Amino acid sequence: MAVTIKDIAQKANVSITTVSRVLNNKSKGVGEETRKKILDIVEEYNYVPNAVAKGLVTKKTNILGLIIPDITNPYYPEIAKGVEDTANEYGYNIILCGTNNQLEKENNYIRILKEHYVAGIIYNSSYSINETTMKQLATTNVPFVLVENDADRKDIMRVYTDGEVGMEKLISYLVEMAHKHIAYISGPKDSYTAAKRLKGYREALMHHGIEVEEHLIKYGQPTRSNGYDLTKELLRSKAKFTAIACFNDLMAVGALQKLRHKGIQVPLDVSVTGYDNVYVTKITTPKITTVEQPAYDMGCEAARMLIEKIENNKIPNSPIKFEPKLKIRESVRKI
């Protein structure tokens, strides 16, 4: 139905090859005249090249797969935008793969992306990347870059911040503010990112000679409603604490809401901190003290690395690290 390169060739009275040449700017070996004629006809007949056919022969599409846990968490749209903007610059498009924090969906998506012969994959899992997935990713010979994951391997492309360091900064700040009983609302136990940040919490405490109170640590999916629920648990347990540090900003918002709901004032009665520096931290009352992760930039960088790898295979697989930055706002008070 649609007009093909063949049609164009006929109209222009040239061979398919020639048309293909001008279409791909292989100007070498095409007369200026024929070139112009072909371009005119292309214009006239509104010809659009068939990327699928092209993909079949070149064995590569200009599509990138973007695997992220949850597009509904405002942290990820930032990454997505960075990836998309950069990808577009280089002429790539992205297939969005939201995994809803389900390992099964992640693996499923990897398979699908392979089926589609994507040029590369940007993989941002909330889980510790396991050997199966890793192998699945590695054996398919599509290049991939990991976002915020697997910080212990030096040989794969990665973009990350050190969550342990970031959380240490935050907890240390809390300690400086004279907090000694700091509750911690963590992400899921099997989350790589969550484990890292939790480690930062422990380390910071130990470093300051403060004992870690296990009963002050709660685990759950990194959502607002879970922040709410886990704060409720904390409150119910009658445990004593003057601050709640949360795995991410969304959970912190949930904590804030539960606290307010109980008539507990933040930061007067209890201090609260988040992580990610998502914009919602700036619109709550009080504004939430948090740690910045340059999500947009990380997205850009991930895409850039990936594309560079795609187009020039000899690029080395070196990770890129971003510094987490403490953002002091209004949700912590000195006691």
Add this chain to the structure above:
Amino acid sequence: MAVTIKDIAQKANVSITTVSRVLNNKSKGVGEETRKKILDIVEEYNYVPNAVAKGLVTKKTNILGLIIPDITNPYYPEIAKGVEDTANEYGYNIILCGTNNQLEKENNYIRILKEHYVAGIIYNSSYSINETTMKQLATTNVPFVLVENDADRKDIMRVYTDGEVGMEKLISYLVEMAHKHIAYISGPKDSYTAAKRLKGYREALMHHGIEVEEHLIKYGQPTRSNGYDLTKELLRSKAKFTAIACFNDLMAVGALQKLRHKGIQVPLDVSVTGYDNVYVTKITTPKITTVEQPAYDMGCEAARMLIEKIENNKIPNSPIKFEPKLKIRESVRKI
């Protein structure tokens, strides 16, 4: 490099056709034995079908294009998630096309989606869809559904809410609360959605015998920072108003921030309203009174309609309408 259907056929000592048959569950005409043998080999060699090749011959991929203005506006991830979830259910994937509110990018993306032979397009523009775009969409014979747009045509697939009605409800509520000088922070002048809601504002006012004060109406991109800036303008102009109705929630948040920044209390001194019922309206202080749009459901429905159309062309192109619902919270007071 990768294992193909041909390889499988060889290993199994059958023809390509037979393999293809079992792969596509055309169980008719394949012996249970060969079937099993083939499946085993497929498993063993970790065969993944090449969707690109398949797409070339069937002239259709299982990819949907999702065109949205800005994934960073929390309203759109809801839609995206609805679309993605539903698409996945039916075995489709989506290419994310963020247009950043640029008409040029919209058109560009439509071309790209055509190139990729997507099975269908979900188009959510902030602009009034113009004849060019419309034609571009219509002539390519890929089915498409419009989200929140072009409410005046009955013959194209669409999912929408009536922004005019929604805003009327909201403004009427403001009037009931005894507000007479209601400023309005609108989206861009050339935005279809913005025009509709603005019309609702005007209608509601007229309906209640209140004169529309043009100097109380400001226009701009629908972002938080613009809500902030336009509120600043409003304040600077010394115009008199007791309420600010905003085109969307993000702008309302911006207004809230500017107002607070100036020491103006909401809703004590000035009332503020949003639109969309994005979750941020529930975490500000005060919580923002707004109008609900069932974004997730709309996304689901859009995808469902589209896929139904793709798989069964005779489906009629009837629009689906969702009701906007007033959500009364804390940012409006009776004066």
Add this chain to the structure above:
DNA sequence: TTGTAGGCGTTATCAT
């Protein structure tokens, strides 16, 4: 129940 062969729209190789 199974196989043969042609073709989808492009690129790439090798001629001319």
Add this chain to the structure above:
DNA sequence: ATGATAACGCCTACAA
């Protein structure tokens, strides 16, 4: 400077 032709991996009549 240009063209003919063989892939690419798969589906789909049509045969057997």
